[in-house]
Amino acid sequence: MKRLSAAVTAFSAMPVSASAAGGRGRASLRRRVELLAPAGGPAQLRAALDAGADAVYLGLRAFNMRVGGAHNFSPRALPAAAALAHGRGAKVYLTLNSIVFDGELRRMRRMVAAAAPHVDAVLASDWAVVAACRERGVPWHASTQMSCSNAAAAAFLADNGARRIVLARECTMEEVARIARAMRRRGVEIEVFVHGAQCVAVSGRCFLSHEAYGASACRGECQQPCRRLFRIVREDANPGSDRPLAEYSVGAHAVFSARDLCSLPFLGEIVAAGVSSLKIEGRARPPEYVSTVVGAYRRALDAVLAGTYAPELAAELAERCGTVYHRAFGTGLFHGRPAAGRAAFAGDDENLATRRKRTVGVVEKDWPRAGMAQIRVQDHPFSLGDELSIQGPTTGEVRVAVTSIRRDDEVLETAERGSWATVPRPARVRPGDKVYLMEKTVPGG
Numbered sequence: 039m040k041r042l043s044a045a046v047t048a049f050s051a052m053p054v055s056a057s058a059a060g061g062r063g064r065a066s067l068r069r070r071v072e073l074l075a076p077a078g079g080p081a082q083l084r085a086a087l088d089a090g091a092d093a094v095y096l097g098l099r100a101f102n103m104r105v106g107g108a109h110n111f112s113p114r115a116l117p118a119a120a121a122l123a124h125g126r127g128a129k130v131y132l133t134l135n136s137i138v139f140d141g142e143l144r145r146m147r148r149m150v151a152a153a154a155p156h157v158d159a160v161l162a163s164d165w166a167v168v169a170a171c172r173e174r175g176v177p178w179h180a181s182t183q184m185s186c187s188n189a190a191a192a193a194f195l196a197d198n199g200a201r202r203i204v205l206a207r208e209c210t211m212e213e214v215a216r217i218a219r220a221m222r223r224r225g226v227e228i229e230v231f232v233h234g235a236q237c238v239a240v241s242g243r244c245f246l247s248h249e250a251y252g253a254s255a256c257r258g259e260c261q262q263p264c265r266r267l268f269r270i271v272r273e274d275a276n277p278g279s280d281r282p283l284a285e286y287s288v289g290a291h292a293v294f295s296a297r298d299l300c301s302l303p304f305l306g307e308i309v310a311a312g313v314s315s316l317k318i319e320g321r322a323r324p325p326e327y328v329s330t331v332v333g334a335y336r337r338a339l340d341a342v343l344a345g346t347y348a349p350e351l352a353a354e355l356a357e358r359c360g361t362v363y364h365r366a367f368g369t370g371l372f373h374g375r376p377a378a379g380r381a382a383f384a385g386d387d388e389n390l391a392t393r394r395k396r397t398v399g400v401v402e403k404d405w406p407r408a409g410m411a412q413i414r415v416q417d418h419p420f421s422l423g424d425e426l427s428i429q430g431p432t433t434g435e436v437r438v439a440v441t442s443i444r445r446d447d448e449v450l451e452t453a454e455r456g457s458w459a460t461v462p463r464p465a466r467v468r469p470g471d472k473v474y475l476m477e478k479t480v481p482g483g
Contacts, residue, residue, distance in 0.1 A: 075332045078321035079109030084434025085329040090336035093129035102133040104321040120156035129158040135181035138164045177201045189220040202227040218312035227314035234319025236296040297368030306342045325435035327362045361393040394479040401471040411463045421452040430471035
């Protein structure tokens with residue numbers, strides 16, 4: 039616990055510069071900046087919208103970089119998902135950003151044609167996808183997989199119709215600002231990642247998973263062998279030597295496993311650099327992750343644009359993001375390349391979340407007028423003072439602070455496994471929604 043607290047405190051206490059604090063009084067920061075959230079499935083989509091996302095990015099069941107990790111949407115489900123987002127005033131971007139093989143071109147083109155009436159843009163990395171978008175008149179954004187890291191490359195993409203460019207994650211803050219300035223004259227937007235998992239490879243292109251498991255990262259199927267424990271053995275030792283064979287065990291999350299990005303301490307600097315969209319990684323993450331992180335960045339961005347962002351708020355929001363799944367937080371390459379050795383990599387337990395999700399059961403009934411939900415406790419019990427997370431494709435995520443537990447006229451302290459109980463909830467939930475206990479925990483303990 040001391041190790042975790044020290045790590046969170048050290049990161050959260052990073053100095054927030056004048057520009058990071060919102061640049062009080064600066065008209066340049068009063069422009070609209072988009073908060074872009076991941077939507078790996080229906081529940082995550084609703085969680086993102088409820089948390090205040092200005093736009094969401096999602097994938098269908100092929101040709102995107104989270105084919106193997108996210109729930110994704112079926113082509114039939116896309117129109118309803120897009121209508122939901124548009125009805126809430128949010129834009130929808132479709133990820134078609136993996137490589138496409140020759141025998142898949144027809145299927146890819148059909149996918150673009152079907153999505154065209156429903157999405158605001160397509161994220162592309164393969165020029166065949168770009169061509170299909172241009173044929174259908176669909177706006178396209180250059181994915182980070184294109185590794186755009188300079189103004190000349192950005193100009194080429196702009197000349198070929200890119201409405202927005204997601205910069206390579208290797209760009210420093212100064213480079214982001216220079217490219218954004220150059221593209222502003224062309225009316226092309228710049229997008230950068232501000233939070234989430236980082237890949238050790240250049241802009242996510244890696245063959246390690248393909249070589250180890252036959253699952254290509256470039257096809258959205260990465261099995262993340264880089265996050266595993268490795269044993270290194272020296273193979274060129276002299277057979278006649280009395281010296282033992284050199285062998286080393288490399289700790290998990292110490293060599294290849296990059297720290298998760300968290301830009302809350304310097305979010306104002308990113309906004310001041312002139313970017314148009316702040317992207318949160320996490321299409322493979324559950325609804326509570328989306329709700330928590332998007333909500334934190336919504337509050338931070340609003341404060342930056344209002345000129346009221348302060349170190350205390352940055353620290354509070356970083357701590358809030360620390361309650362859900364994450365590795366050790368880092369600052370990416372915004373402040374220089376390369377980062378200082380091991381400081382760029384996660385040397386702790388993989389998941390440092392201060393809350394652990396335990397399965398409780400399901401919602402059996404909901405009474406909108408009474409503001410109550412009936413829960414069937416199938417697994418882990420819950421008690422007064424606990425926090426529940428109720429999740430479903432129509433509900434998104436609803437957090438419930440358990441202030442009372444009842445069964446008919448009986449007042450309870452604990453809802454035991456195999457029983458049912460009713461609790462007050464702040465928003466409507468649905469029968470069949472899953473219920474989880476958000477239990478305080480000590481990672482690695």
